[in-house]
Amino acid sequence: MRPYILAETNWKSVKDSSFEVAILPWGACEAHNFHLPYATDIIESEHIAAEAARLAWEEGAKVIVLPCVPFGVNTGQFDVKLDMNMNPSTQLLVLTDLIEVLNRQGIHKLVILNSHGGNDFKPMIRELGLKFPNMFITTCNWFQALDQSQFFENKDDHAGEMETSLMLYLRPDLVWPLTEAGDGSAKKFRFTAIREGWAWAERKRTQVTTSTGVGDPRKATREKGEKYFKAVTEKIAKSFVEVAKTKPEDFYA
Ligand SMILES: [Zn+2]
Numbered sequence: 001m002r003p004y005i006l007a008e009t010n011w012k013s014v015k016d017s018s019f020e021v022a023i024l025p026w027g028a029c030e031a032h033n034f035h036l037p038y039a040t041d042i043i044e045s046e047h048i049a050a051e052a053a054r055l056a057w058e059e060g061a062k063v064i065v066l067p068c069v070p071f072g073v074n075t076g077q078f079d080v081k082l083d084m085n086m087n088p089s090t091q092l093l094v095l096t097d098l099i100e101v102l103n104r105q106g107i108h109k110l111v112i113l114n115s116h117g118g119n120d121f122k123p124m125i126r127e128l129g130l131k132f133p134n135m136f137i138t139t140c141n142w143f144q145a146l147d148q149s150q151f152f153e154n155k156d157d158h159a160g161e162m163e164t165s166l167m168l169y170l171r172p173d174l175v176w177p178l179t180e181a182g183d184g185s186a187k188k189f190r191f192t193a194i195r196e197g198w199a200w201a202e203r204k205r206t207q208v209t210t211s212t213g214v215g216d217p218r219k220a221t222r223e224k225g226e227k228y229f230k231a232v233t234e235k236i237a238k239s240f241v242e243v244a245k246t247k248p249e250d251f252y253a
Pocket residue numbers: 032040041115116158159163
């Protein structure tokens with residue numbers, strides 16, 4: 001039993017413990033090319049949250065990892081079979097309920113550990129900050145914590161080399177042979193402003209890819225996944241410790 005994983009611990013242990021930071025892994029349930037499981041984002045966020053929390057706990061940070069929210073925003077993949085969309089407006093309601101519990105019970109820091117590019121918690125955090133002025137709510141995308149080019153040859157947007165390597169390390173039993181995978185090639189928008197990155201529109205996934213993947217997975221290895229997992233969890237653990245140990249009056253320097 002890991003005392004920093006809420007789903008594993010029990011009331012006897014929890015009722016006399018004090019926690020400073022709640023960690024909320026947030027995934028998505030969606031097709032990941034032909035070879036990775038629908039739960040890829042869920043599995044990644046759960047493992048990364050648990051390992052980073054373990055490292056932070058060893059540093060004395062009182063963190064508690066909540067169960068992962070398994071559904072993400074999949075509006076652009078509406079026609080991909082069994083991609084399970086949760087609208088942003090529903091996510092706001094889910095977050096509101098969870099934060100209400102934390103706020104009432106005096107756990108005033110929340111880190112959302114996001115696994116899925118379609119999830120965007122920033123506008124929700126602005127709104128929730130007004131509603132819960134005692135809460136410090138932060139979101140991080142673990143997949144942006146490190147420069148992926150230091151670890152992988154091909155850039156990964158979705159189900160590519162990074163995610164496949166991670167899954168080969170974390171759950172190799174769920175990864176089909178790479179010979180089954182599509183090459184992850186994807187069309188880009190024709191519009192200059194979007195290509196330059198200062199305008200945005202949602203891509204319809206099935207119009208830009210044939211495999212749902214964006215990024216070539218075929219150079220993925222378990223070793224790359226292990227190295228990346230260690231580095232990314234160490235970095236995220238440091239940020240958990242910082243959030244846990246910094247008092248609200250010292251947030252700004
Ligand atoms: Zn993913």
